[in-house]
Amino acid sequence: MAGGLPDLVVKRVDHLTDVAEAVRRMLAGSRLRAVQVDATTWRIEAIPAKRLREPARRGDAAGTLITGDIVVIASKRDERLSDLPASISFVGGPTLGRLAGRRGLTDVMATTDGAFSTNLGPGRDRIFLRGVADSAFNGTSQSLVSLYLDDARIGYSSPDPDLRLVDVDRIEILRGPQGTLYGTGALGGVVRVVTAAPDLDRLAGGVAVEGTGINNGAVGGAVEGMLNLPIVIGTVALRASGWIETMPGWIDDTGRDRRNVNRTRRVGGRAALRWSIGGGGRRP
Structure with missing residues (x-):
């Protein structure tokens, strides 16, 4: 749970083998709920407040929606791709292996839907995700597609540095705004190059x-x-x-x-x- 658990007195629960039912009974009436993250992990969170509608004000035909706190969610936990409300592509080893002789991000973009490159030449290309990109001559303004090498951002207003994809585990392409997780400069999306990690056991x-x-x-x-x-x-x-x-x-x-x-x-x-x-x- 984010923060500390509130000071609650809950009823004792006996003779239950179902974890979901036991947690539900313990949190009954507390305005909290338990959400299962994986087979052994539960997340306790506040139950979202219901939306209330005020009477329409003069000149405001649609009325105004009053909600509780605005919650921005960004997570780096392991999750199933099918559970994520985002358009994400992974380009792994087999696809990278077929790019022999053409080993840059420009070639990867050509094999992925919704991703394009300006094809201006090595070190001058701009990446487009869903058609969102900055000008090839944008000066010092920040790029709209962020490029990452593992967890480090490479470049601010510069084009794709055209790194040769040697010893790379996969390419992650996240389409659409990613500011909640990656900060500014990700209005169009994020392209992340994940390198192969050292193997502790094998030469x-x-x-x-x-x-x-x-x-x-x-x-x-x-x-x-x-x-x-x-x-x-x-x-x-x-x-x-x-x-x-x-x-x-x-x-x-x-x-x-x-x-x-x-x-x-x-x-x-x-x-x-x-x-x-x-x-x-x-x-x-």
Whole structure:
């Protein structure tokens, strides 16, 4: 329960094995109710007050609704997707694997309903969710779609930084206003990149190489790798990944006698250290 329990005297309940019925009897007449969150958790909350309607005032044909407190609900608890009153998409491992050679958020947006990208080029794209987005030249004003890497927001008024999706667990796309949970800058929605967490028990690694070529243009490619290293098995693990990529160009600058001037190169890396203090991270 949010806050402390009120000072209540309730009737004793005996010989009941149904938790729902026992809690209902204990809270009878207290203006409180118990809502089951999962198999072992109950949330005690106030019963919402009924809406009352005042007589219509002069010039107010519809009347005025009087309600109790205005409650804004935002939660980070685990819930079933079917129970959430929101439009959410998850792009996981199998879909990301099919994007080999096209490993940016622009390519993910192309596979998701209600999500678009301006396709202006690496590091210049703006994300649209349900058609809501800011201008590509919005200056210092805050973006209307928030981009997150795990729990950290990346960018304020800047476009999509075009991170290569290496060692990523999933992409979460939340459409519509998300200000109650993510604050300002989420009027259109939120795109969250969730990276793979370090595995406390298993040594793992991998390397991938790819090549790309454009007809009447240049050639390019990419090299990426990942290493998961348990330092203390079941307790401490380190996971690191890195990549280098060259995207081929195809535009020639005849004035300066230069070829493929729109070639793009990006380099990146990431490392995460996981420590299970109480041993709760060990898999059964």
